[in-house]
Amino acid sequence: YEIQRCDWSSDVCSSDLILEKAGAQPASQPPWWLESVFEQTPVLRAIRDGAHSGRAIPEGLLGVVLGRVLAEVPPDVMLPPVGNLSPASVNLGIALVGRSGAGKSAAIKSSRRLLGEVGLNQKAIEEGVGSGEGMIDVFLEEILEEGKDGSMKRSGRFTTKTDPRAIFVVDEVDSMAAVGDRSGSTLNAHMRTALTGGSLKTSNSRAGGRYRSVEEDTYRLVFMVGVQPMASGVL
Numbered sequence: 001y002e003i004q005r006c007d008w009s010s011d012v013c014s015s016d017l018i019l020e021k022a023g024a025q026p027a028s029q030p031p032w033w034l035e036s037v038f039e040q041t042p043v044l045r046a047i048r049d050g051a052h053s054g055r056a057i058p059e060g061l062l063g064v065v066l067g068r069v070l071a072e073v074p075p076d077v078m079l080p081p082v083g084n085l086s087p088a089s090v091n092l093g094i095a096l097v098g099r100s101g102a103g104k105s106a107a108i109k110s111s112r113r114l115l116g117e118v119g120l121n122q123k124a125i126e127e128g129v130g131s132g133e134g135m136i137d138v139f140l141e142e143i144l145e146e147g148k149d150g151s152m153k154r155s156g157r158f159t160t161k162t163d164p165r166a167i168f169v170v171d172e173v174d175s176m177a178a179v180g181d182r183s184g185s186t187l188n189a190h191m192r193t194a195l196t197g198g199s200l201k202t203s204n205s206r207a208g209g210r211y212r213s214v215e216e217d218t219y220r221l222v223f224m225v226g227v228q229p230m231a232s233g234v235l
Helices: 018-022 042-053 058-071 104-115 132-137 173-180 187-195 229-234
Strands: 002-007 012-017 092-097 140-146 152-160 165-170 200-204 210-214 220-227
Touching: 042 058, 042 104, 058 092, 058 104, 058 165, 058 220, 092 104, 092 187, 092 229, 104 220, 132 187, 132 200, 132 210, 152 210, 165 173, 173 187, 173 220, 173 229, 187 200, 187 220, 220 229
Parallel strands: 092 220, 165 220
Antiparallel strands: 002 012, 140 152, 200 210
């Protein structure tokens, strides 16, 4: 940004660049310390090189890769307590901020290719964002009961999955805002709770009394969203 100071009596103006006075770098260049970070280990160098080859921003790709690594961590693994605080969930939300074409979606795509076949099949647990109730359903499976003829039948009761992991991917935050703005939507509230590993509970009398319940710290959630700055209000 350029700021001008003018003496209107003499029509003399002087200009200063705010970026220069603040000691910041132009937006087209990474911070001075960032390149040294990516030189610290072979893994970090691979992330930087993978970002360049996939037309993604290195720091954005680093964030998404960290999220995918956390998706491999069992839900019962917690951050240790500090002082009187309780153990904390390592569920994570990542917002990739940039204008259209800045490489937000490229970072998410490149992270899949970069990790390859390492770990579990993450593409199978990637989900889109729907309703708050639908988000809870991702972590549940229906209990089957044996019928009189020996076949397994639906019971209408649900329990937490044996592998309760999900990666929610939203390319544009506008779609999340549209769902969250619907009358009666619980998406934003449930998302805030899920990112802290809290218990997810809801009932819907209009859907036959369906009751959903996922206990706290029994699931793993990673949330990735692309955000254009002018549309970031929903966050």
